[in-house]
Amino acid sequence: MNAPLVLLDLDGTLMDSAPGITSSVAHAYRALGIPVPDDATLRTFVGPPITDSFPDHGVPPERTAEAVAAYREAFTAGGMFDNAVFDGVPDVLRALRDAGCTLLVATSKPEVYAKPICDRFGISDLVDGVHGAPLDEGTSTKADVIAAALAAQGRRSPVEPAEGPVLMVGDREHDVHGAAVHGVDCLGVSWGYAPPGELERAGAVAVVDEVPALAPAVRELLSAAL
Incomplete structure (x- = not known):
């Protein structure tokens, strides 16, 4: 596995x-x-x-x-x-890595921007890869970005649970919908930019309200999928 x-x-x-x-x-x-x-x-x-x-x-x-x-x-x-890493996020990423998770950024932002941003703010050192959209964003969906991330890890779509659990973490409905295309649950975070109730209506498996609670929530959902 x-x-x-x-x-x-x-x-x-x-x-x-x-x-x-x-x-x-x-x-x-x-x-x-x-x-x-x-x-x-x-x-x-x-x-x-x-x-x-x-x-x-x-x-x-x-x-x-x-x-x-x-x-x-x-x-x-x-x-x-002109942005900043949310307080506590580096600690979350380190905790998940220490727990044996593979971490991939999967963003709708064009990859040519996402990679230097992650490099500048130290995210690249805390994850195992950064995947984004092509520069022509209109030709890509969040599901497409997730497909590329899965393929980079040799994962099939729909995801086969027997190959190891997969979880998406995001703050907008397109994260939830894009993950669902591949049979992947999405854990929502409420400190992002979704209007109230958007993540719940989209079908997020749960919503976390504080950054320190993210790593425990991810571990719990992954353990339940084993």
Whole structure:
């Protein structure tokens, strides 16, 4: 049997990346001459593919590529590093590794950004790999990212429990839905960017409210799957 595998979302789960993302999104709206959404709406951009979020919030579909280009202009100029690891997350990752878990970041953020961000903030040293979307996010879903992470570990989809337990940890509904495609449960975290009740409605197996409780919750769910 393989070691227990834990797939970890990045934005809103391991890192508070809202400042850099929301400021870059606001820049894109201003560049297009479209009114900038309110702060609550801007926060909903954190997590899902940016190519989905712009047309969902007032950007005409034919201008989505223009909006993405303007967003990335600000994001690569510094917004991508305007974030921070949530307090206690490094301790959680160390505890899970000490418990024998394989840890993989699985994020909808383009991998070309996710890897240097994880490198800059020390996440890469605490996990066994970083998997993200292609630069053209519109061609990828969270399920696709999870598929790549599973394949990198030689895991099949749907996941075969006899090969070792697998668990997703995330803060938005697309984490739950993407994991479900592969027969994987998702443990939600409430310190991210989901509106109240989103994770529960999506079918998260449980929701953790405090970072120190995450490692014990992950271990309990993995043990129950053995």
